[in-house]
Amino acid sequence: MSWEVVIGLEIHVQLNTVSKLFSGSKLSTGAEPNTQASLVDLGMPGTLPVVNKEAVRKAALFGLAINADICRHSVFERKNYFYPDLPKGYQTTQLAEPIVGAGEVEIQLENGEKKTVRIHHAHLEEDAGKSLHEDFHGMTGIDLNRAGTPLIEVVTEPDMSNAEEAVAFARKLHAIVTSIGICDGDMSQGNMRFDVNVSIRKPGEPLGTRTETKNLNSFRFMERAIKLEVERQIDVLEDGGEIVQETRLYNGDTHTARSMRSKEDANDYRYFPCPDLLPVAITDADLEALKAAMPELPNARKARFMDDYQLSEYDADLLSGSIATATFFEGAAKAGGDAKLAANWVMGELAARLNAEDKDISDSPVSAEQLGQLIARLKDGTISSKIAKQVFEACWAGEGDPDTIIEAKGLKQMSDSGELEKIVDDIIANNAPQVEDYRNSDDAKKKKKIGFFVGQAMKATQGKANPQQLNQLLREKLQ
Amino acid sequence: MSNAMHNKTLTELKAGLAAGDFSSRELTEHFLARIQQHDSELNSFITVTAEQALSQADAADQAIAAGNTGLLTGLPIAHKDIFCTEGVRTSCGSKMLDSFIAPYTATVVEKMAAEGAVMLGKTNMDEFAMGSSNETSYYGPVKNPWDLERVPGGSSGGAAACLGARLAPGATGTDTGGSIRQPAALNNITGLKPTYGRVSRWGMIAFASSLDQAGPMAQSSEDCALMLQAMAGHDHRDSTSLNEKVDDYLGALNNDIRGLTIGIPEEFFPDTLDGAIADNSRDAIRELEKLGAKVVSVSLPSVKLSVPAYYVIAPAEASSNLSRFDGVRFGHRCDDPKDLEDLYKRSRSEGFGDEVKRRILVGAYALSAGYYDAYYRRAQQVRRLIRDDFARAFEKVDVLMGPTAPETAFKLGAKKDDPVSMYMADVFTIGVNLAGLPALSMPTGFINGLPTGTQIIGNYFREGQILNVAHKYQQATDWHKQAPVFGGEQ
Known part of the structure; x- marks a missing residue:
């Protein structure tokens, strides 16, 4: 009898506010260590936090986007533990009354079916700094630039049953947070970090003991880490062993994972409401204003793509999946005057090329306008589809716009x-x-x-x- | 003339400066000389900032000459060493911060400086404001100027003692469970704890964030009004500071108190209370009756739970607030830590004193898994009951009165090994902090040559009314004018 896999995710989404969650410091992007850490971020004696209203607004917008209840008086609490990159000796977070309550996210599976993943809640919290273990002669350096960066932690119910579903959910969440503009979505910068909880059981049996693999920062690593952990758990159980509840670390470079700490070593975080902060009040008027300002969500965009461009559901789903892809597609379709061709090129040639070079669509060397021009020349018969691929390659290599390339290389179809x-x-x-x-x-x-x-x-x-x-x-x- | 300067109130000194009777430099030099002469006996200052004080005084003299004065221009003030002062050591009475030079200035200090105040230095205090006798200070105990073998109370013991001994005419204090009022009572001075949120906590090193409140300490209610006028107000850097208009405290001082209703909580006069303490406060209330106030009896049944509730909530918050002192970024760091855990353990073991450690342990315990509901949550429920008790009382009365402390200053070391008996020193003051109400302690007579104080508790944001009642009393009496025979002079 086969094993059933149960997966739940916790996702840290970094909000793209101008300043930190409780101080006026700018969010850090590659600044010199400790140059974007204020008195508050350093945890100086006598300093106090003031909550960033923009972060609250963005968290509530996320709640509305996943159809969740928004807590009208959410409460910040202190999670107490000692770590050198945690300046105050506690993390200010939410526990009993998080800003976003239960919600749901619908995902599209590869077999065309839909599945709803329930969101348990999402809460606002501050990020910690970074410990730098190299270059300090056996000592550890502390960089507090990141300390205080606003995050929402999204916690799902254990509703996913394989790595592919988990990835589909993660991509959908990425699409939502980038579509509503609350997160830049740059995985390489740690804008989204995934913790995966995995357990296995025989069908019909109660939930097995779960492990948590922390801090996965790409969809690919997440998929591979889940598969690795599922295999490990199956091996352990089939050898008559027991799964230990523990936190694990996955190394993407070596595709190996190791235990970081067991449940017995877990801290008692001594949570209690932060006495320096008042409950965060959200009024009816705030919610109305947020609803009015809600950007187009991935599902609505998908429906619109099917209607406006006569795309298949599968194509529409792929193209509406990320705001960057959707924007690129619409730009190319408009410039090229043919949505179907634009869809085929974005999902085909462009996607393959981006994939091969591990590039994000927002970093594509061929712009949406350039691809549109290429499509226009294809459509008006100036070039054949075979030549089009040649022009695309030249454009990718930075040789100029398609029209320039066609002209320079004499690639026009013989019309005489x-x-x-x-x-x-x-x-x-x-x-x-x-x-x-x-x-x-x-x-x-x-x-x-x-x-x-x-x-x-x-x-x-x-x-x-x-x-x-x-x-x-x-x-x-x-x- | 200069001999009499230190016996003048801030209000009188302000008038003297305005009239040109003396300069701020003369005034400042006079107090600096007194500190130099007498403080070796009292130990009321941790740091004296003479140079800075004189330069502030000179600037004040120029401002006075230019007719460009603020509320406190040229008046010397001592700040409790819990307030961060940029460029000046801010120790909080702890070895942990013995070498800590604050990189910024607390709002309270900043606001008073903006009104022209001259900072004399930083006053001694119980370590991290934890104590009621000033014996927990890393810098040694402060002595009571009325009897050098006795404690000045705490935690603002240095502030109260230097005022009592006339080494400064005004001082800031902080009050988490009575730390302004109890030492005020024990040193025969006047001290006000404002409504929670009335004065900014930015730059005030946190003990128990939901209870801590800064306030003025001086010879008279009038002086406290003058200081509070400069200290109070909303601060966008403190989320718990309230955006309420600051009243005209000085303008309200002389309001008629005929028809004022004073409530006497029976719980503040228990059978076990020292009769002489009770008599002094009853006498004070009788004096106000003569001035036209009415007196009614009220009950605050839950207030008896104040001390146990407080000694869960305050240590719980403190255990978290003091976590930042880990030897990593500032403060004491042990020598040659062998690893991270060793760094934490030894830095904190060496940097904190016994009482601070006791409260961190109690607080961490009260918040720990499995005990949170029984202790912390229960204490918060009690806190709500106490607040409700006060709210019910204020439906019927304008102010509440009773003794500030259950006894006069005790001997140094008398309660050293009995923390619970020490904690009972705040039995009448703690309820006010749990409720967040404003309250003032004023001198109301002596027992065997030692001062006693009476507390006036007002409704939220009624500092003006409290100061008004105390001022009326002080106009009719002269207890607050008594100074100790100290250093061979009066």
């Missing part, structure tokens, strides 16, 4: 039928045996054998012959 006719005549004259063979074949075989002449013609024209025109001409001349 007289010139093409002469080439076809030459081919027929120079390949008598093949012509003979073609003429003696039945219709089915002719369809295959015409390929030889098309190939010769393309060779002769360096691919610039219009395929329809060439086929037409060949069929006439070979009769």
Whole structure:
């Protein structure tokens, strides 16, 4: 009997506010260590936190986006533990009364089915600093630039049953937070970090003991870490062992994981309401204003793509999945005047190329406008689809806009039928045996054998012959 | 003339400066000289900032000459060493911060400086404001100027003692469970704990954040009004500071108190109370009756639970507030830590004194898994009951009165080994902190040559009314004018 996998996620989403959650310091992006840490961030004696209203607004917007109840008086609490990069000796977070209550997120599975993942809650909290273990002669350096960065921690119910579902959920969450503009979504910068809780059981049995693998910062690592952990748990149980409740660390470079601490070592965090902060009040008027300002959500965008561009549900889902992809697609479709072609190029050539170079669509060397131009030339017959790929490569390599490339390389399709006719005549004259063979074949075989002449013609024209025109001409001349 | 300067109130000194009777430099030099001469006996200052004081005094003299004065221009003030002062050691009475030079200035200090105050120095206090006798200070105990073998009370013991001994005419204090009022009573001075949120806590090193409140300490209610006028107000850097208009405290001082209703909580006069303490406070209330106030009896049944509730909540908050003293970024760090845990353990073991450690342990215990409901949550429920008791009383009365402390100053060391008996010193003051109400202690007579005080508790934001009642009393009596025979002079 096979094993059933149960997965729940905790996701730290970094909010893209201007300043930190409880101080006026700017959020850090690559600044020198400790240059973006104020008295408050350093935990100086006598300093006090003041909550960033923009962070509250963004957290509540997220709540509305996942159809959750928004807590009208959410409470910040202190989570007490000692760590050098935790300046106050406690993290200010939320526990009993988080700002976002239960909600849900719908995901699309690869088999076309939909699944709802329930969100247990989401809470606001401050990030810690960083410990730097290299370059300090056996000592540890502390950089508090990140300390106080606003996060929402999104906690799901254990509703996912394999790594693919977990990734689909993670991508959907990424799409939501980037669509509503509360997170930059740059995984390489740690804008979203995943903790995965995994357990396995035989169908019908109660939940197994779970482990938590922390701080996964890419979809790929998350998928691989889950699969690795599931395999490990199956091996342990099938060897008659027991799963230990523990926190694990996954190393993406070596594709290995190790235990970090067991449940017995867990801290008693001594949570209690932070006496320096009042409950965060959210009024009806605040909620109305947020609803009015709600940007288009991925699901609405998907529906619109299906309606406006006649895309299949699968294509619409893929293209609406991230705000960057959606924006790119719409830009290319508009510039190129053909949504279907734009969809095919974005999901096909572009996606493959981005994937191969591990690039994000927002860093694509080919812009949406350039891809649109390419599509326009394809659509108006200036170039063939084969030539289009060549133009795309040149554009990717930074050789300029498609029009410039087509012009510079002389890639325009041969539109002069007289010139093409002469080439076809030459081919027929120079390949008598093949012509003979073609003429003696039945219709089915002719369809295959015409390929030889098309190939010769393309060779002769360096691919610039219009395929329809060439086929037409060949069929006439070979009769 | 200069001999009499130190016996003048801030209000009188302000008038003297305005009239040109003396300069701020003369005044400041006079108090600095007194500190130098007498404080070796009292130990009321941790740091004296003479140079800075004189330069502030000179600036004040120029401002006075230019007619450009603030509320406190040229008046010397001593700040409790719990307030951060940029460039000046801010120790909080602890070895942990013995070498801590604050990189910024507390709002209270900043606001008073903006009104022209001259800072004489930083006063001694119980370590991290934890204590009622000033014996927990890393810098040694403060002596009571009325009897050098006795404690001055605490935690603002240095502030109260230097005022009592006339080494400063005004001082700031903080009050978490009675730390302004109890030492005020024991040193024959006047001290006010404002409504929670009336005065900014920015830059005031936290003991128990939901209870801590800064306030003025001086010879008279009038002086406290003058100081509070400069200290009070909303501060965007403190989320718990309230955005309420600051009343005209000085303007309200002479309001008629005829028809005022004074409530006497029976719980503040228990059978076990020293009769002489009770008599002094009853006499004070009788004096106010003569001035036209009415007196009614009220009950605050839950107030008897104040001390146990307080000694859960305050240590719980303190255990968390004091976590930042870990030897990593500032404060005491042990020598040659062998690893992180060793760094934490030894830095904190060496840096904190016994009472601070006791409260951190009690607080951590009260918040720990499995005990939170029984202690912390229960204490918060009690706190609500206490607040409700006061709210009910204030439906019927304008102010509540009773003794500030259950006894006069006790001998140094007398309660050293009995923390619970020490904690009972705040039995009448703690309820006010739990409720967040304003309250003042004023001198109301002596027992065997030792001062006693009476507390006036008002409703939220009624500092003006409290100061008014105390001022009327002080106009009719002269207890507050008594100074100890100290250092061979009067």
